[in-house]
Amino acid sequence: MAHEAIHTDANDPQNVTNPEHAQHHIVTPLQYTYVFATLLFFTGVTVAAAYVDLKWANPVIALAIACFKAVIVILFFMHVAYQSRLIKMTIGAGFFLFLVLVTMTMTDYISRSWGLW
Amino acid sequence: MDSTLATPHPHETVLHAEHEHVVLPQHRHHFETEEQQREAGSFGMWLFLLTEIMFFGGMFFAYLLYRNWYYPAFAVASNQLSVPLGAVNTAVLISSGFCMAIGVWAAEVRKRGVLVVMLILTTFFGLIFLGVKADEYHEKYELHHIPGSSFSTSMFVNPAAYGIKEEPLSPDMAQKTQIFFFLYFAMTGMHALHMIIGIVLLFWLTWRAHRGDFSAGYVAPIENFGLYWHFVDIVWLFLFPLLYLINRHPLH
Structure with missing residues (x-):
């Protein structure tokens, strides 16, 4: 593990040692729990919103919530924020x-x- | 001119004597570092998932187009789906994804027991989802709402006779409800097929996790399967509002 410190942008500006220099990051269970709670909350919101007549805004809101949920799944459950x-x-x-x-x-x-x- | 091929490779000459070739699954010999191998694996998995986005995307596009063309048929047909069942299934699938995410964490911190339990829970919630889906499919079968020769439009031509508060559709528009149900079965069916494939993989991964394969630093199979499982999750996050929710208010 002694050479681990060189795998950073600062110590390897030419990208010679490790061209990807991906810093490995472990997402904690607490963070996952926040994401889980947010997803459940917005599932409730999107179901409730579907029963209120908002004319053209109904599909817009439903899709906006779906996109938001997809983005937080991609960023945190799928670790893209740390890639x-x-x-x-x-x-x-x-x-x-x-x-x-x-x-x-x-x-x-x-x-x-x-x-x- | 020396070619690069003729130049002795430093790894093979200089380092070989002092470099015991320890074969680790997380660091195969053709990768410089463990991080590079992990990065390459994630990159490849994401390329695969992007092709999957295009695959499901085609069906989402078909839905978008036909929903615009045959809006009355799509609104009435969509209202025949059960929102409570769809909402429960959404929560079940999110729970499954949450367990998978915790499983990835357990593999990272090398907790074999937690990993095995989380993989089993992921499978369990996945099976509940498929069970609810099967129940919904069965209801459609009984109502003759599966597209094909036995499809019945009577519920859409004469909704009052079935106690449904919808405007009756003209016979030709009522035929277009078949397109809604075709897309419903195609999209949720392909989603369910992805889940079945995922559950088969989960059995295999659970067995390997139990054997200790993923609790000694080799996380890639768990991590990449997690990416697949979350992708399937995301597809449902769009299917649920599009198929179940956005036509709830066609009458006002």
């Missing part, structure tokens, strides 16, 4: 690509059945 920039960038690029594909396909459908929307 290297390489992995963060890759995941971000993946989600961005998904949005691009949805937008382009939707653009095609909308423009083909003009007036049906």
